[in-house]
Amino acid sequence: MGKHVVVGSGQVGSHVAAKLIEQGHEVTVVTRSGSGPEGAVKVAADVADRARMVEVTKGADVLYNCVNPKYHRWLTDWPPMAESFLAAAESSGAVYVILGNLYPYGPVQGPMTEDLPLASDNPKAMVRAKMWRDALALHEAGRIRTTEVRGSDYFGPGATDQAYLGDRFLVPLRAGRTIQLPYPLDVPHSWTYLPDVADALIVAGRDERAWGRPWHVPTSDPLSFREVGDRMAAILGRPAPKLARLPWPLVQVGGLFSPMIGELRHVRYQFTAPYVLDSSAFQRTFGIAPTPIEAALKATLEA
Template sequence: MGKHVVVGSGQVGTHLARKLAAQGHEVTVVTRSGSGPAGTTRVAADVADKARLIELTRGADALYNCVNPQYHRWLTDWPPMAGSFLAAAEASGAVYVMLGNLYPYGPVTGPMTEDLPLSSTSAKAQVRARMWHDALAAHEAGRIRTTEVRGSDYFGPGGTDQGYLGDRFLVPLRAGKTIQVPYPVDVPHSWTYLPDVADALIVAGGDERAWGRPWHVPTAEPLSFRQLGERMAAQLGLPAPKVAQIPWALVRAAGLFSPMLGELKHVRYQFTAPYVLDSSAFQRTFGVEPTPIEQALKATLEG
């Protein structure tokens, strides 16, 4: 069994740390608050403190970047943390596994594959693209070993209440009330199941075939907000719910008072046209399939 350092204990980091610990690994969870699941060593530290992260990663087999700064703080928070991760990976020799996302691709036509250019013009997306390019350059120079695992919008047990399929979706669903969402309700969209994200990170960290390139998390077929509501309601024995789009003018107005709502305009393109993740490369290479959607929805409702 090996030593694994998981930085971040949010919706992905918690699943990852639990799975690694269940496999018998020594797991250290690093967060600013010192939180983390039982069965792990929990450490309070500032990830931007390069010397501290190097110390904590000493002797590790893998270092997982599962940090998730608030979206409106990416420009300020990510660069110093990214520098710490690279320094720790180089000093320790640990495989650096980055939890990425799809923002750097920008608007696309057709399914997204890992060979798409990171061509988004968004400043925040460019920060994430730069993080991957810097890590890949260090890998190609022989200084570190790295990979990035990218998923679409998350759902599942332990998901954030603020997510698209969190309490704002589930509470009215269970109550038989109208589900209100900020985007069109009938556009196909890929949704990535949280336990599948954790499994993909573990595979990527332990299999050298994963290193030196990005991968997409195994993800089931795309579903619209309306389809998700119908399938979840059926599992609960409820009639199909009414799903309605909040007028965009109201969303924009609310964004004047809420930094998080104000950021929705940057990702609106992901929901106004089909947004489809192709994860066939990971599935084919590692023999890993996404959790069947009905099973994943059932676990989400029970979680």
């Protein structure tokens, strides 16, 4: 069994570390606070500290970048951390697995595939695009081995309270109250299940067929907010929930007082038109399908 270093212990990193521990691997979890699941070696470190990251990753077989700075801090936080990850990957020889996202594609027509250009002109998305291009350049130069795994909006056990299908959705659903959302209610949208994200990252780290290109996490067919609510209510044996769309001007006012709400304007396009992730390449190559949606929604409600 190999040594795996998981950096970040949030909604994805915690799943990755737990699964690796269950599989019998030696797992080191790196966070600023030194937190992590039972069975892991827990290390407190600043990811931007290159020397510290090089030290922590000595002897590692796989290095997972599961860090996620606050969205409004991407421009300042990501560049030094990205450089630190690359230095650690090159020094240790570990396969560098990046948890990516779909923002660098920008608005697209039709389902998103991995061969789409990273064409977004949003500065924050451009930071993420540069991270992948820099890693890929070192891979192509033979200095590291890397891959990036991208999913759509996350849901499932361990999802943060900022997730669209997290507490902001589940709490009123369970209480029979109206679910208030900042976006249209009936637009198809891809939702990626957190345990499937972790599985995809682990597969990408150990299978050399994954290296040198990006992949999309196995993801079920898209569902609108209303369809998700209806299916969850049916699982709970309740009537379809009430959903209401918040007026966009009201959301904009909220953004004056909350940096996170203010950032919603940058991703609004993802919810005003169909936002569909095509994960067929990963499914076909590695023989892994997404968790059936009913099972995933049930586990989400039970978490």
